[in-house]
Amino acid sequence: MRSGQGQGSHDIMPGAKHILVINGPNLNLLGSRETRHYGRDTLKAINARLARRARDAKVRLVAFQSNSESTLVERIQQARGQGVDFIVINPAAYTHTSVALRDALAAVGIPFVEVHLSNIFSREPFRRESYFSDIAVGVVSGLGARGYELALEFALQYSGKR
Ligand code: CA2
Numbered sequence: 001m002r003s004g005q006g007q008g009s010h011d012i013m014p015g016a017k018h019i020l021v022i023n024g025p026n027l028n029l030l031g032s033r034e035t036r037h038y039g040r041d042t043l044k045a046i047n048a049r050l051a052r053r054a055r056d057a058k059v060r061l062v063a064f065q066s067n068s069e070s071t072l073v074e075r076i077q078q079a080r081g082q083g084v085d086f087i088v089i090n091p092a093a094y095t096h097t098s099v100a101l102r103d104a105l106a107a108v109g110i111p112f113v114e115v116h117l118s119n120i121f122s123r124e125p126f127r128r129e130s131y132f133s134d135i136a137v138g139v140v141s142g143l144g145a146r147g148y149e150l151a152l153e154f155a156l157q158y159s160g161k162r
Pocket residue numbers: 025026027029030031032033034038090091092093094095115116117118119120127
């Protein structure tokens with residue numbers, strides 16, 4: 001896994017499939033509170049498992065988290081120029097509010113899977129609405145941290161054909 005590419009860096013996996021994992025607001029707090037909904041894994045532990053799997057599959061994986069909507073929009077916009085092939089995204093609370101993030105994903109046209117740790121359909125009514133699901137390749141919700149791993153497995157196999 002790489003945390004990003006600065007100037008002067010060289011590509012350690014030229015030609016490899018490139019997967020971007022994006023986590024939205026408050027997911028940096030995973031493992032500490034709200035464990036009933038979100039489990040005990042930290043985001044660091046989840047990302048480490050994804051990085052291991054990506055390394056085994058010889059795929060380039062970059063993980064990114066932000067609490068800021070504009071930073072997330074900018075990261076998605078950058079993804080196109082960086083040759084990202086697939087996005088795994090948990091937009092967190094922005095799932096239910098952000099036309100801006102939806103528009104960014106639609107604009108870059110990179111296929112993505114929407115992941116939620118909790119089952120958003122079994123919680124408060126406002127969580128049942130997502131601005132992302134209808135333009136996602138698929139949605140994983142309610143399978144805890146395993147959902148990210150399943151989404152990554154799908155991304156590894158994804159060829160654009162359904
Ligand atoms: O189930 C999910 O993954 C969510 O995307 C998580 C969001 C929530 O707003 C969505 O409805 C469903 C919230 C993430 C907040 O994460 C925390 C983690 C630890 C402590 C507090 C919040």
